[in-house]
Amino acid sequence: MQPDISVKHLNKIYEDGFQALKDVNLEIYPGEIFALLGPNGAGKTTLISIICGIVNKSDGEVKAAGHDIVKQYRKAREAIGLVPQELNTDSFETVWDAVSFSRGLFGKAPKPAHIEKVLKDLSLWDKRNNRIMSLSGGMKRRVMIAKALSHEPRILFLDEPTAGVDVELRRDMWEMVRKLRENGTTIILTTHYIEEAEEMADRIGVIRQGEIILVEDKNRLMSKLGKKELRLQLQQKLDKLPGELTLEPIELSEDGYELIYTFDSQQQQAGVARLLRTLGDLDIEYRDLQTRESSLEEIFVGLVHE
């Protein structure tokens, strides 16, 4: 399958000499939801801006929908809708006019039926005659998405789509993004909210200091890098960890009443079974046990701070 976005050996050095992207390689396929994660200043916006033709690359090759973003600028740009981080919504225009106008900017002939569909999909139809400045923050965000979809792009970039929005609206946005994907749109989003990536993404890319350090299917990432923790509450206090247990990644709590065993999700069964057998052999009794899985957040923090 031909990727919708293809980035090869991309570098970006800003005029002041700062290298914001270092040999970035990335492919994103039709119909995916791809989440780009990275700490502040990692290069997420720079990467998106280059793909969308807003910032010039230093070198490398970037294609959108099979079109080179420099040599076939128009075609590449036409395939992309961008919802930027900064919302520009002080407009006196009505929702309908603003969204229709955006379509015109791409040189596309008016298509009221499409604008109507976009507004309905985004629950903006009732507001079509309202001025944008009179809308709530959440509605304004939807207008930004409607504008980005006005020219029927197959790829949608969302830069921090839910920054600063409340939990309810965030859930609404997630629902909406899923609906767009069902209609065949490829979606690339950057986010600080790991929960957002965990909830929505099919694949996750992690960028740190301008380098893509990992691209992985979300579920595989969680099972590959996720850790599990087993906590055992002991019947009797232990003064120190018995020698038989020191080979395992196991700790004794300060008060001596709890054993904490951390293991990779993949080695789960063998390790836990062995541990429980050893405890039995040593006559160490426990009265309760709990397990906990690490979240994507913990995996992410581990990755970017390595």
Ligand SMILES: Nc1ncnc2c1ncn2[C@@H]1O[C@H](COP(=O)(O)OP(=O)(O)OP(=O)(O)O)[C@@H](O)[C@H]1O
């Ligand atoms: N025009 C510019 N000139 C010089 N350096 C820049 C310019 N724009 C961005 N940078 C630097 O490039 C790096 C990457 O910035 P970028 O905005 O791409 O990061 P980001 O991952 O999107 O961060 P955030 O999550 O904070 O939005 C930062 O160190 C930033 O200061």
